[in-house]
Amino acid sequence: MDKFYHSVKLEPELCKGCINCIKRCPTQAIRVRNGKAQINSKFCIDCGECIRICPHHAKTASYDKLDTIRQYEYAVALPPPSLYSQFNNLDDVNIVLNALKLMGFDDVFEVSAAAEIVSEATRSYIKTHESSLPFISTACPSVVRLIRVRFPNLIPQLLPINPPVEVAACMAAERAMEATGLPREKIGVFFLSPCPSKVAYVKAPLGTEKSQVDHVLAIKEVYPQLLAYMKAVEDDAEEISESGKIGISWGRSGGEASGLFTDRYLAADGIENVIRVLEDLEDQKFANLEFVELNACNGGCIGGVLTVENPYVAEVKLKRLRKYMPVARSHMGDDAQGYVPWTTGVQFEPVFRLGDNMMESFARLEQVERLCKRLPGLDCGSCGAPTCKALAEDIVRGEASERDCIYYLRENLHKLSKEVSVLADDINDGIKGGREAFPILMDYIRRISNEMTSLDSRMNEQENDD
Amino acid sequence: MAEAIRLTYEISPDDFTRAGEASSDVKKKLRSLGVSPDAIRKVAIAMYEGEINMVIHAEGGIITVDISPDKIVMILADKGPGIPDIEQAMQAGWSTAPNEIRSLGFGAGMGLPNMKKYTDEMTIDTVIGKGTTITMVVKI
Numbered sequence: 001m002d003k004f005y006h007s008v009k010l011e012p013e014l015c016k017g018c019i020n021c022i023k024r025c026p027t028q029a030i031r032v033r034n035g036k037a038q039i040n041s042k043f044c045i046d047c048g049e050c051i052r053i054c055p056h057h058a059k060t061a062s063y064d065k066l067d068t069i070r071q072y073e074y075a076v077a078l079p080p081p082s083l084y085s086q087f088n089n090l091d092d093v094n095i096v097l098n099a100l101k102l103m104g105f106d107d108v109f110e111v112s113a114a115a116e117i118v119s120e121a122t123r124s125y126i127k128t129h130e131s132s133l134p135f136i137s138t139a140c141p142s143v144v145r146l147i148r149v150r151f152p153n154l155i156p157q158l159l160p161i162n163p164p165v166e167v168a169a170c171m172a173a174e175r176a177m178e179a180t181g182l183p184r185e186k187i188g189v190f191f192l193s194p195c196p197s198k199v200a201y202v203k204a205p206l207g208t209e210k211s212q213v214d215h216v217l218a219i220k221e222v223y224p225q226l227l228a229y230m231k232a233v234e235d236d237a238e239e240i241s242e243s244g245k246i247g248i249s250w251g252r253s254g255g256e257a258s259g260l261f262t263d264r265y266l267a268a269d270g271i272e273n274v275i276r277v278l279e280d281l282e283d284q285k286f287a288n289l290e291f292v293e294l295n296a297c298n299g300g301c302i303g304g305v306l307t308v309e310n311p312y313v314a315e316v317k318l319k320r321l322r323k324y325m326p327v328a329r330s331h332m333g334d335d336a337q338g339y340v341p342w343t344t345g346v347q348f349e350p351v352f353r354l355g356d357n358m359m360e361s362f363a364r365l366e367q368v369e370r371l372c373k374r375l376p377g378l379d380c381g382s383c384g385a386p387t388c389k390a391l392a393e394d395i396v397r398g399e400a401s402e403r404d405c406i407y408y409l410r411e412n413l414h415k416l417s418k419e420v421s422v423l424a425d426d427i428n429d430g431i432k433g434g435r436e437a438f439p440i441l442m443d444y445i446r447r448i449s450n451e452m453t454s455l456d457s458r459m460n461e462q463e464n465d466d
Numbered sequence: 467m468a469e470a471i472r473l474t475y476e477i478s479p480d481d482f483t484r485a486g487e488a489s490s491d492v493k494k495k496l497r498s499l500g501v502s503p504d505a506i507r508k509v510a511i512a513m514y515e516g517e518i519n520m521v522i523h524a525e526g527g528i529i530t531v532d533i534s535p536d537k538i539v540m541i542l543a544d545k546g547p548g549i550p551d552i553e554q555a556m557q558a559g560w561s562t563a564p565n566e567i568r569s570l571g572f573g574a575g576m577g578l579p580n581m582k583k584y585t586d587e588m589t590i591d592t593v594i595g596k597g598t599t600i601t602m603v604v605k606i
């Protein structure tokens with residue numbers, strides 16, 4: 001599978017080329033070209049910011065449909081803790097779990113149960129690796145992808161432990177095979193995702209060769225149906241929940257860290273904050289930290305773009321829900337041990353490098369500097385790149401041209417028309433002979449009209465889309 | 467008088483992640499006995515808070531729960547440091563809980579006040595350096 005597989009994608013017919021998204025993208029992965037947004041798949045980390053910001057809903061996430069469960073003889077749902085925070089007045093997660101069964105799943109395996117095992121594994125990993133502290137959480141795939149392309153120095157700090165969803169999938173698949181005697185391929189493992197990032201993870205995982213999650217559904221899409229089934233669950237729902245405070249807390253920012261029983265942690269949420277923390281970590285600005293929890297979404301997974309509830313409201317609901325829960329209900333055992341550690345490392349992907357080697361990159365960097373001096377420095381976005389510097393980089397990579405800048409174009413027009421009028425004056429004054437001057441004049445006019453056409457076509461693109 | 471059912475739980479101080487499991491088990495048992503949801507809620511909250519306190523503030527101990535047709539009696543006995551000033555400990559918001567566990571929602575200083583609020587009777591016997599025994603009764 002393509003290691004740059006993405007869930008976030010563009011619906012070209014909805015895109016108006018308005019440049020809202022290019023400005024918001026934290027990795028500057030989007031360009032508007034020929035009036036439509038394009039996502040550079042090497043830069044994109046599936047954080048979902050463009051889905052949030054696009055006023056025309058032209059950015060979407062790909063995920064599977066609920067009826068894919070019919071392709072399997074036995075289907076298991078993996079509900080994440082963020083799901084529990086989406087309902088009003090919910091005081092028993094068993095209602096959600098039983099509703100999932102009514103909805104057609106044969107079994108449910110809570111991601112929060114696996115999360116408690118991951119917390120336990122993390123506590124002991126930290127204890128046995130004290131010389132390499134701090135460790136950076138690897139639960140948010142967007143954060144890991146970001147580090148993979150932009151913070152190579154921090155790759156050794158990544159916690160080499162599978163995210164709870166993966167551990168849950170492995171355990172759920174094994175439990176299903178034991179219970180039914182069916183071969184693995186007849187069992188479908190379905191994750192109910194709060195974000196496109198996890199969809200991408202499942203297709204192109206990090207730290208493991210192949211994910212045991214077979215399909216990913218979006219919380220926002222199953223929500224209405226699930227709500228209806230929840231009403232049908234009897235008052236005393238069968239107790240199937242296997243998680244406590246620690247597991248449930250994973251749904252929000254700071255939750256993973258809280259399960260480590262240390263106050264030497266830092267938890268940041270929201271992709272811009274995450275980037276700032278990573279930069280400071282790279283500059284070794286923090287001393288004495290054991291753990292760094294980073295979530296691309298505001299508020300943590302409850303803020304995922306595929307959820308329905310406002311993350312701050314969701315957080316209150318989650319707090320209420322966990323209040324009288326045991327600290328944990330799931331503990332590390334032989335059944336989980338093998339599924340916890342990473343089985344492959346994460347490799348640095350130098351996608352932002354300007355050239356193929358040092359020399360080329362260096363030469364191109366100089367070119368970029370020179371270009372930046374010539375460009376207006378307004379970061380207006382009209383060229384389709386988020387900043388003048390990004391345009392300059394596109395130009396040296398051969399993906400754009402200086403003429404994409406309307407200021408450059410305007411300047412050129414001014415210059416050309418000035419030269420034309422000087423030439424015309426000269427002809428008039430008899431300094432240049434009419435015959436020789438004629439082709440030069442023609443050439444100027446042609447160039448001016450070319451520039452005009454290019455300007456016009458850019459304007460038209462935008463108008464046609466409006 | 468009908469015989470009481472006695473449940474006994476040893477609360478281990480070594481594994482913090484098991485804290486709260488005893489009250490969760492009592493809740494399940496009361497439910498299967500058909501005790502009213504209101505009484506279950508009171509017992510569950512009061513015992514949960516007491517159990518957590520035994521793990522956080524003392525070194526674990528023994529909880530016995532006697533269930534009879536008219537009342538539930540919980541006795542939480544620990545061999546911890548004792549409570550130096552009961553009046554202060556009973557105040558809403560007073561807490562000596564360590565920082566490491568505050569982000570899990572502990573240390574709000576509402577445990578003892580809620581134990582009092584949700585039970586019909588509560589007595590605290592505490593000896594500094596020896597331990598604390600809290601007895602709570604919920605009528606059903």
Ligand SMILES: Nc1ncnc2c1ncn2[C@@H]1O[C@H](COP(=O)(O)OP(=O)(O)O)[C@@H](O)[C@H]1O
Pocket residue numbers: 515519520522523524544546547548549555556560561562563572573574575576577578579598
């Ligand atoms: N079993 C106990 N042994 C010793 N001290 C206790 C015990 N229970 C409570 N305390 C003391 O009383 C304080 C208040 O308890 P509580 O109201 O439950 O709040 P919290 O547990 O959030 O600190 C605790 O911080 C602790 O100092």
Ligand code: SF4
Pocket residue numbers: 010014015016017018019020021022032036037053054055056057058059
């Ligand atoms: S924000 Fe504008 S440019 Fe970006 S995808 Fe939406 S419509 Fe297209």
Ligand SMILES: [Mg+2]
Pocket residue numbers: 515518519573575576577578
């Ligand atoms: Mg307490």
